[in-house]
Amino acid sequence: xxxxxxxxxxxxxxxxxxxxxxxxxxxxxxxxxxxxxxxxxxxxxxxxxxxxxxxxxxxxxxxxxxxxxxxxxxxxxxxxxxxxxxxxxxxxxxxxxxxxxxxxxxxxxxxxxxxxxxxxxxxxxxxxxxxxxxxxxxxxxxxxxxxxxxxxxxxxxxxxxxxxxxxxxxxxxx
Numbered sequence: 001x002x003x004x005x006x007x008x009x010x011x012x013x014x015x016x017x018x019x020x021x022x023x024x025x026x027x028x029x030x031x032x033x034x035x036x037x038x039x040x041x042x043x044x045x046x047x048x049x050x051x052x053x054x055x056x057x058x059x060x061x062x063x064x065x066x067x068x069x070x071x072x073x074x075x076x077x078x079x080x081x082x083x084x085x086x087x088x089x090x091x092x093x094x095x096x097x098x099x100x101x102x103x104x105x106x107x108x109x110x111x112x113x114x115x116x117x118x119x120x121x122x123x124x125x126x127x128x129x130x131x132x133x134x135x136x137x138x139x140x141x142x143x144x145x146x147x148x149x150x151x152x153x154x155x156x157x158x159x160x161x162x163x164x165x166x167x168x169x170x171x172x173x174x
Contacts, residue, residue, distance in 0.1 A: 012035065013035060013036040013037055014034075014035065015037070015042070016035075017032060017033070018031050018032075018048065019031070020046055029045070029046055031044070031045075031046035031061075032044035033047075033048040033049075034047070034050070034054065035050045035051060036051045036052060037053075038052065038053040038054070039052065039054045041054070041056045042054055042057045042059075043057075043058045043059065045060050045061070046059055046061045046063075047059040047061070047062045047063070047074075048063045048065075049062070049063070049064045049067045049069065050067060052067045054067070054068075054070070055070045056071045057072045057073070058073045058074070059073075059075075060074065061074065061075065062074035062076070062077045063077075063078045063079075063080075064077070064078070064080070065079075065080045066080070067083075068084070069082070069083075069084045070086070071084070071087075071088075072086070072089065073088050074087075074092075076090065076091045077091070078095075079092070079093070079094045079095065079099075079112075080095045080097065081095075081096045082097045083097060084097070084098075084099045084100075085100050086099070086100060086103075087099050088103045089102075090104060090105050091105065091106045091107075092106070092107050092108070093107075093108045094107075094108070094110065094112040094127075095110045095111065095112065096110070096111045098113045098114070099112075100114070101115065101116045101117075101118075102114050102118070103119070104118075104119050105119065106119065107121070107122040107123070108122070108123045108125075109122065109123070109125065109127035110126065110127060111127060112127045112128075113127065114127075114128075114130070115130045116130065116131045117129045117131070118133045119134035120134050120135065121134060121135050121136075122136040122137070123137055123138045124136060124137075124138045124139050126139050127139065
């Protein structure tokens with residue numbers, strides 16, 4: 001979070017350097033802030049994206065607030081009220097956010113949704129995942145585990161193969 005809690009709401013539009021205090025520490029660090037704009041690629045040690053859209057964000061520490069990003073690569077990621085296509089991170093926390101794919105060693109989903117979560121450990125709090133691989137705890141609502149998804153896919157494939165065979169047979173007799 002920026003030093004001033006209101007900073008993100010009042011910061012100037014565009015990309016600029018700012019000072020950021022990490023939630024777990026008191027040491028201010030330099031950060032690249034993207035505010036109220038659309039950008040292609042952003043790469044920095046610490047990236048803060050607020051009310052913006054980006055194609056790609058890469059950084060050691062990434063914070064995304066009320067924004068959308070196609071791909072995120074981070075060591076540590078915090079998303080709030082945001083959306084991402086693909087996330088790859090060592091540690092990811094998604095609050096009131098959505099992602100198509102999350103790959104992280106440790107994932108925490110709070111009131112969030114994800115299609116595919118690949119992790120060693122996931123904590124879900126009022127969250128949903130369509131497919132989850134890895135260990136999960138909390139309010140776990142997963143539509144498919146990896147084995148169930150594979151079985152479902154195999155059943156659909158077999159059904160389509162049989163339907164195709166029967167259609168071929170029906171048209172061959174004409």
